[in-house]
Amino acid sequence: MWSREGVRPVATTFKIVAEKLNGCSNCKKLNGCSNPSRLNLEEGVYGYKFNKNEKNIYVVWALNETKIFIPLTGKVKITNVLGVVKEVDTDNLIVDVIPIFIERK
Numbered sequence: 001m002w003s004r005e006g007v008r009p010v011a012t013t014f015k016i017v018a019e020k021l022n023g024c025s026n027c028k029k030l031n032g033c034s035n036p037s038r039l040n041l042e043e044g045v046y047g048y049k050f051n052k053n054e055k056n057i058y059v060v061w062a063l064n065e066t067k068i069f070i071p072l073t074g075k076v077k078i079t080n081v082l083g084v085v086k087e088v089d090t091d092n093l094i095v096d097v098i099p100i101f102i103e104r105k
Helices: 009-021
Strands: 025-030 045-052 055-062 075-080 085-089 100-104
Touching: 009 045, 009 055, 009 075
Parallel strands: none
Antiparallel strands: 025 045, 045 055, 055 100, 075 085, 075 100
16 A cells, blocks of 8 residues: 655655756767766666766666776766665766766765
8 A cells, every 4th residue: 555654765765867868968878888988788778878967877777787998087976766865986987777877076
């Protein structure tokens, strides 16, 4: 039975997506590539690149836990669709079935 108490992942996800992507221009579906200046997505990894206020926001997820390369260096801010925020070094960027937003700090 539905209850007003507790976390509702759909509402949280909608809030995060709206906050991150509202006002974005340009949306580009990312495909696999071997060019080191671009996001490198292997088979089973999916993503989009958005531009907001002249900054790139990557949204990425994978069918299985996978390490990815992004064309940023140092620390980045990672937010998952449940609102969990972490600071991660780009050398250790792992994605899985839960979509994440990747932004420069």
